[in-house]
Amino acid sequence: MGSDFDTKSAVDEIQKTAKADEKFQGTVSTQNLEKKDPIKVVIIGGGACGMAVATKIRRQSDFEITVISRDSHTAYSHCGIPFVLGREIESFEKLIVKPRDFFKRNRIDVKLNEYVSSIDLDLKVVRTGEETYPFDKLVIATGSLPFIPFTGNTNVLPYGIFTLRNLDDGVLFEKALETVERVCIIGAGTIGIECAAALSKRGIKTFLINRSKNLLSKQLDPDISEIIREHLESLGIEVISGKLAAYPENFWKEKTLYVWDRQLPADLILLASGVRPEVSLALEAGIKIGKAGGIIVNEMLQVKAREKFLPYVYAGGECVEIIDLITGEAKLSHLGTTARHMADIIGNNITGKYTPLGPLANPWVAVAGELQFGGVGITSKEAESHGIKINTGFSRGRTRASYYPGRKDLYIKLLFKDDILVGAQLIGGEGIKERIDAFSLAIRKKATIRDLLDLETCYAPPVSMLVDPLRPAVKAAIRNIKEKKEKQIQAK
Known part of the structure; x- marks a missing residue:
């Protein structure tokens, strides 16, 4: 859980890992000797995790690999969809990272538009409507499904209401946008916000409706998310928060979205109200699902069934629970970077x-128009729910010297548990990704307030201020800690 190791324990840990690796490789080698036929690997899911697992295995083995995907495209970037809608990327075809022919050349059998109906762990087979696939190793990378708040008597979306689960959804939504003037987006997570900015850029009147009072309420503190709201409103987007939205079953006819006591005219509705892990196949197969709603896995990403972890079944991506570095509890991760990391491990x-x-x-x-924003670690709300007392520091600076052309605002909020960094949230016009990466390392290394205060930073007018905005954020945290201590003394 990110605890510190002295030299002796570090050596012990390395030796332990080496022995486990040796034993593990020996087991796999024995399996190879026992089997004359190549090991059959079946991967369910052709998203970021599934396709990356396939290419990783091919680079490292001569196994027989089959990928079963319900999508009609191979290896594409789902995260790029909002930027095609905003016409920053010219077409959806540009999002296809590797075409089907690439996998064919590398002897990876990709079955597109094929739905898995069941997994039999005893017989070691996967069944679809077309075929039965035997496996020696199985990888479940089924991803997630859009959360759809049904408000009528049917579970079918009315015409004119869209989700963005896959590339085909993006293509359909883009086609529909050609003749519309008003769009309502339900859900102010990263996809909803990025799409709102994209549509506004195209001159489409956009409403962004969020059930929570604050945008990105699970990822950012209210004071930080308010900066994003102001930016979106400056783009002409009407942001409505703290209200529930409902659409009529005959939306195609009414062209109206009901938001509390308002009736919003809308040619189209985009549902971006979050996702849920797709675990139905795993659940039906007897695989254990955790409290967070994802598949339970061990450190090797092997699934659990019948109270034990199976050495021949793995799972990764959005359908899997991970362990949070700060809280130590299971949670879901919807990041492409996490899925890719899991693919390497599997x-x-x-x-x-x-x-x-x-x-x-x-x-x-994430990026919305000219604004970049993101974070790492826990938020104040998450800390409170876990009984973690935190101290915060906030600063506003610039990305370049005050006199240098093109300078942009930069906002930094730091969260400390005692004196140790446990969270960071940033907003600005440039350089946000690199700073978040640095804070990610600092959190993992348990950097203290003193460490950050002593940090040496570089300077050049086109890329920074002389005094980096990080420093006043750290000093603000120190002041807040002192003030709390003084109040505690006075209370006594």
């Missing part, structure tokens, strides 16, 4: 290279 373990997954800090970043 690929290594399947091919005999023991690789564990440790607790994660979940650094993330």
